[in-house]
Amino acid sequence: MKLFFRLCFVIFVGICFCWLLRVLLFRTGLIFLLKKWCRDLQDCFHVYQCFRIPEFNETSQHNHLYRKVSAYLSSLNALEDSDFTNLITGKKPNDILLRLDSNQTVEDNFLGAKVFWTNQEIGSRNFVLKIRKADKRRILRPYLQHIHTLTADEIEQKKGDLKLFMNSKPNNQSDTRWTSIQFKHPSTFDSIAMETDLKEKVKSDLESFLKSKQYYHRLGRVWKRSYLLYGPSGTGKSSFVAAMANFLSYDVYNIDLFKVSDDYDFKFLLLQTTSKSIIVVEDLDRFLMEKSSASSVTALMNFMDGILTSCCAEERVMIFTVNSKEQVEPTILRPGRIDVHIHFPLCDFSAFKNLAINYLGVKDHKLFPQVEEIFHNGATLSPAEIGELMITNRNSPSRAIKSVISALQTDGERRRVGHIGQLLSDSGSRQSAAESVESSGVFKTENNHTGKEFRKLYGLLRMKSNKISQSLDSSPFYKVR
Secondary structure: OHHHHHHHHHHHHHHHHHHHHHHHHHHHOHHHHHHHHHHHHHHOOOOEEEEEEEOEOOOOOEOHHHHHHHHHHHOOHHHHHOOOEEEEEOOOOOOEEEEEOOOOEEEEEEOOEEEEEEEEEEOEEEEEEEEEHHHHHHHHHHHHHHHHHHHHHHHHHHOOOOEEEEEOOOOOOOOOOEEEEEOOOOOOOOOOOOOHHHHHHHHHHHHHHHOOHHHHHHHOOOOEEEEEEEOOOOOOHHHHHHHHHHHHOOEEEEEOHHHOOOHHHHHHHHHOOOOOEEEEEOOHHHHHHHHOOHHHHHHHHHHHHOHHHHHHOOOEEEEEEEOOHHHOOOOOOOOOOOOEEEEOOOOOHHHHHHHHHHHHOOOOOOOHHHHHHHHHOOOOOOHHHHHHHHHHOOOOHHHHHHHHHHHHHHHHHHHHHHHHHHHHHHHHHHHHHHHHHHHHOOOOOOOOHHHHHHHHHHHHHHHHHHHHHHHHHOOOOOOOO
């Protein structure tokens, strides 16, 4: 009987000890420490082989396997057990996604074998696959095929998510020169203010380009298309680029020329772009004026149609924007480097009506004839200026159109003042020339009334010019750019 009670007591004590041990391990996290020690102990009896998957291959181009592994690891449930995991939002605001942090490891199982993935970010981004040598021949290829199969559909879905890439200055600590954000620009060909015929021509040209791969190759040319967008600031060049990206479903690579150091830097940036993308170079004329040199111009021309471009620019669209073509060397704009030139002028009455439809929902208005007459008299504004006035007064189409009329009238007065100033300047030049002729003794006249009358007229016009200029400076509708 005593033996029975002792046995029960021992069992009870054992159960209590196991319960306390379990609470101690799981409540304090010691279980994870024990697992780590066990894993380190097993590693002493196994030989592992590591496989590195870099973000860029040896030619500095994107490694597609890296992208697939990244998508696969984000789907692993074991990612929650990693020591450090990033939480980010997905496509929808309520979606929360897990991402493996740098230099962290996650465990995976495949066909009864354990493998380990490490997100290594030392200089460049890599994934390192650690696998037992005894399991390598049996599972390596099937495992990689498994990753490819699972991620193919997800990557296909992500193709609809466009990205905007921006270049950074050279950095010895990193191989990548691009940083990206999601491209969500709402601009479309339907929303931009442009002549309907021109929009249809551009859309037709882009559709023809998408179907012309074999044609370009038969001609021995790289499958790319280059556009020059030229016109004053605020005329819609950037919105037009966004509309092209949305129409083609292409990513956008925006190159800041002031962050490009030399010819090698141009080539490196081009190598890291992907197919089905738009490469945008804005304010080309400003760069050439401020930092133009023989080496920079040569590097730019090589970037536009050099040997590397012929090899690595397949299925890409290049877009260059300038305010004025006259400030760019003709050799840069020659056919072969630029295929299509598109002019973005200031607004005319036709463009104004398109803006009124898009911004105010108005197809016709009693004030339209007055607006048309002002446009015919030579006044004009940029689409951005007119669009801002319409946005500010969008609750009242009449007030919006009246504000546009006032701004156009101000612009018309300014243009007349500028014209008068030019005439006075020309007259002053002619008067100085006449005085120099008189003083030289080549031509003399006894009648000096004409000169006096001219100086009196000049003084009156100058006073009038100053008054108009002051009224323009106080006007809220005109902004000097």
